[in-house]
Every structure is written in structure tokens, then in C-alpha cells.
Amino acid sequence: MRVGIPRALFYYHLYPQWKSFFNHLGWEPVSSPPTHKLMADAGIVATVSEACFPVKIYYGHVLHLTRQRVDCIFSPRLVSIERRSYICPKFMGIPDMLKAQILDLPPLIDFCIDLSRDDGSFMKGLDQWSREWGLKPGQVRRAWAKAEEAGRSLAAICRQGHTLEEGIRIWEGQPVLKCISGDLTIGILGHCYTLNDRFLSLDIFERLRDMGVTAVTAEMLNPVEVERAASTLPKRVFWTVGRSAVGSAILMDNDRGIDGVIYMSCFGCGPDSMMSKIIERRMNKPFMLLTIDEHSGEAGVVTRLEAFCDMLRRQRRTGIENNLSPYGEFLYSH
């Protein structure tokens, strides 16, 4: 059984887990290639124009897989991957969106992953899915438990200073060029599928590396500390990625080794529209919000990154005890 895994959305968080799950079932997981322009274009045409760019790219990957010889496509209904938290409403509806808009879709593996209350209901759903697909529930449960180990090992790799995309390559045993250390260290926040998709993020990590920047992402921080920092907000953030971004931002703000923070957001992202403001308000370090969509001009993004780095270096040269702030501070004016 060949099962297609779209290389988009939470692929970057959960691919090792999913891959080893299907391997343990004795299936053959096939992931789509890295995003390219034709794929993105196909996705943009296939879905509603109001959807965010990452969802459009997901459609592109699914369309690509439908033209490969796969027997089914893995597109789970990803409601929640931890207690009392959600990811985004679109993740909860994506199998239905795909079925509504792509007519020659191969069968979808769309069981529901909802860990917001307890594991029990998820396991029951998994059992039901196993029976529907003619598998033994016990075997499927064991495969899932083993797969979770793979997920943990990805997290451990990233803690050593790798982005999720690098982490996946290391996990698969591929070589990763680790860069020379730069003179600037910048925290990069955003959804994993925005940052780690080289096409979508316009290769932000590589470009920053070229500018002599060492990037720090949320995955490289201690998750316990991130959670503790996030819990200083008056109300618990109920988006998984949003909470980790706020927590990471607070840690980065307190970390003397980090010069500034860039938040990369996609146009139309609901959680980002709120979280970027919450972070901006609590941040004492230089902060830049970079909003991208399918119309992104590469040169514009590069210019903004360069300008941000220039300002950080200038600030370092002139010292902070200066009347002119090189980066400005958060004011209420547009």
C-alpha cells in the first residue's frame, strides 16, 4: 500500500512520526517533493482565494500526489496535538475541504487527531479506522506508540540547534551543512509550515545565513521554559503554535545572546494576527513582523531582512545610550 504524505502544513512537525507509523504498518509512505511554483499555482487555483497561502500549498501537494501512483493520501483531521489547545479551524476541516474541491481524489486517510481532552477518544477513533481499513486495532495502536518515539527524536534533534526542516533531514540520515557562526543572532518565530517550506518562506534561513545571522527557532528552546514563559499571560493561549511563539518570544527577549526577533506570518492567518501584536507589545528588543502571501516579491523580503540586520549592527556600533533609536519602538500610529 503506497500512502502519499503531502509535504506541507504539519508535515514539518510530524513527518517522522507519520512515516514511522506507516512503516510499522508495513505500508510504503511517499512524501511529495519540496514545494515548487507549479505546485503552488495548482493549489491556488484549486481552493478558495480567501484561504491562507500554506493551505493553498497543501492543496498543491495533494494535487501532485493524486497524479502519482499512490493508493491513498494521508490527510488527518488535525484538531489538537496537546491538551486544551487547537491548531487552526482550517486544520479541522481540511479533509472535507479537499473532498469538496478535488474531485479525482484517491481515498483519504482522514482519522481525527484530537488530544485536547484525553487520549482515549483518539485511540477509539484509531481503532475504528483500523477496522474500516481491515487492520488489526492492536497492531495499529502499537505502530502509533512506536511512531511517537520518532516524533520525540525529531524534537531532540532540533533542540541541538536545528530547524525542523534540517531536523527531518538529519532524522532520515541525510547530510546537513551546518553553517559557520555569524555575528548576529536573531530569533525567528512563525508557524512551522511557513518557516520550514523554502518556497513559502522565500528561504528565510538560508538568506539570513548569507547575511551572517545565526537563526534561533522555537524548537531550539527548552519546551518547559517556553511553556512557563507563555503562562505569564493573563489568559492561556489556546493555539499550540501561538502559545509556543509567545513563550519563545519572552525567552528570546530575556536572552542577552539574541539581538532581535522576526515574526514571519502569512496573510490571513488568524492566530498570527493576534499573537504578533501580543508579542510586539511585550518585546523590548528590535522586532519585525514580516507578512507574506502568494504575491511576495523576493527582493522586497530580502531588502527588509537586510535592513533589519543593518539596523541591529548599527545599534551595536552606536550603543544603546543614544538619543536616536535605530529601530524605533512600538507606537500607536500607522
Add this chain to the structure above:
Amino acid sequence: MRITFPHMGNSYIAIKALLEKMGLDVVVPPPCSKKTLELGVRYAPEFVCLPMKLNLGNFLEAMERAADTVLMAGGWGPCRFGYYAQVERDILNDLGHKFNMVIIEAPDSQLWGLVDQVRQLGVKASWIQVLSAIRLAWLKLKAVDRLEQELHHWLPRLLDKERGIRTVVRGLKHIDNAAEAASLQEVTEKASRELARLARDESNMEPVRIGLVGEIYTVLEPFANYDLERHLGRLGAEVVRSISMTQWVNDHLLGGFIPAAPSLHSTLSYARPYLRYWVGGHGRETVASTVKYARQNLDGVIQVAPLTCMPEIVAQAVLTRVQEVEAIPVMTMYFDEHAGEAGIITRLEAFLDMVRWRKTKLGDNDGKSVLGNRCGLG
């Protein structure tokens, strides 16, 4: 202490009655206007959805009128609304306002939770007073719903439509002023009778019927949908609205406590097989109501939502299939601060032309060949 709350359509009538009867000093923000929006847009995050911008504008305008306590609802996601109050509090604090914020968090947002929180503000209302306040607010809510529904029914059928609108606006004012249940009953009946007595447009006694579905705030707040309901009525279409205040209060605050009141729970089953899970906000309700309206032979459905509304985007994607399978034209309209009213009226006219054309065609043949199924795209 002067308490204020955000607008959502005519809900202020009931909320004001509830709080005033409990002995609070209430500041109703001025109705949503360009100024409200301008204030909201200036201070709210740029990419946040329209309801938050209007909320914030309401609060700022109420604070100009010396409000010092804000009543706001919360929630636990995944819709952005659940975090509105947090960001709003941050913004108002940064602007230097001194105020208290009372946030009613779902799922413990039962009515008693609200009453408890309000009593903690130092209100010395007896339980009897509280109960009678709740009762009056509920009756007002029902009266408002009734007049709004009657206007939906009569507006396309009236000769002088503006007069019909004036009659209802006057009726709503009387409902707002009514001090107890008896006079409330009386003024509602009076407005309703007046409306039914107005001269009718005999050529349009069977108007096209358009279902209005979508995100609750955009459906209920005329300023957020550029007065879509009335424009449809003026263009001779009857509006059937999927969401009403009584239904929302019954489902969310009273926990479906009043069995005779409208509830959306029974409608949800229509969403299968198109959308088999909840997606936050009113996404699933939108899909379910559209399917229901198609099966009730309505002539078309208009989905409204603020731009970038996550649950409604899921619903919109699913509706592209619903309109083909269930054979009902669907148009989706997103609203933000840049919408121009003329453009909206033009789109409504075009949609109604198409719906009417389709209706006459359906009389001629079996209808399968002339589905208006592309109109919702683009």
C-alpha cells in the same frame, strides 16, 4: 461604576434591560458608525477580523461617555474571538484608560456565571430582582427577533419600503423603552399590526427567498454587513436568517434550557456528509443551514463573514460542493473596513438577477442544466 458592552445588531436592547434591571449604571455605546470603525481600525491589529475593530471602537466611544467597566465575552478557541478581550484590554490599557474588564469565559459562560460576575462588581440586587431582569431581557430579545423577522417577511412585499423600515425602527425604540412585560407586549403588537397594514406591492407577493448564513456578528450587525438585509428587501427579496439572538442565547447562555426557543443543534445534522466536524465559530452551522435551505427550496443563499474569518473559509470551501450537489446558488461576501456600499448593492443585484432567471428557467425544464453553480466563485 458605569458599565458598557459591545454592540451586535439590536442585542443592546436586551443587554441594557438586563443590566439596568439589576441596578447597574449602563452606557450603551453609540450605534456603530464610521467613527466607530475609524477608531477601531486605528488601534486594533491590522490583520484582525472586522468584529474586533468594531468592538474596540464601541469601547472607546463608550469611554468618551465615561464608561469605566467593560463587559465582554470570551472563549477557548479555535476561533479568534476567544482572545479578543485579552488584546482589547492590552490596547485600552496602553491608551491610558482606567477601567475594569468583566470577561465571561465559555464554556462556563452560563447565565449564572454572568450574574455572579456582575454581582461581584458590588451590585446589591436580590435574586428576585435578578430573575425578573433576566425575564424582561429575554422577552425583549424575543420581541426584537419577532419584529426583525416580520420585517424580513414584509419588506419585499411593501410598496413603500422605507415606511416599513421606519415602522420597525420606531417599534424597536418602543421595545427599548418598555419598562415591564405588559407594555412590552403592547408596543410589539402595535408595531406588528402597523407593519401588516401598510400598502402591499401586489406584483411581488411571492418574492425570491434568500437564506442568510455565516459568521454571527456579520449576520446580526447591520453596520458590519453594510445593511445587507435591508438592501435585499429593497431589491424585493425575502431574507431567511439562519441565526437569531434568541437562538444564540438559548444555545450558548441557557444551555438549550428553554425547549420552545429556537436552537441550531437540530440543524447541525444537515452538515453531514459535507462537513463532518465542528470547525469553530459558526462554520458548521453555515454549511448545515445552506443544506437545509436548499432542501426547503429557497432560491439562493448568501454567506457573509469578516475577511480572513477562519471557520467561514472552511465553510466556503465546502459550500462549493454543496451548491453543486444540493443545486442551490451560493454567494460568499467578505467584509472589511474597505468595503464600498455601491459595490455590495451591485453584487446583490447581480445575484438576485441570476437567482430570478434561474427560477424562471427551473419552471421550464428539470432544472439540472441551469444550475447557478459558478456564481459563488470569485
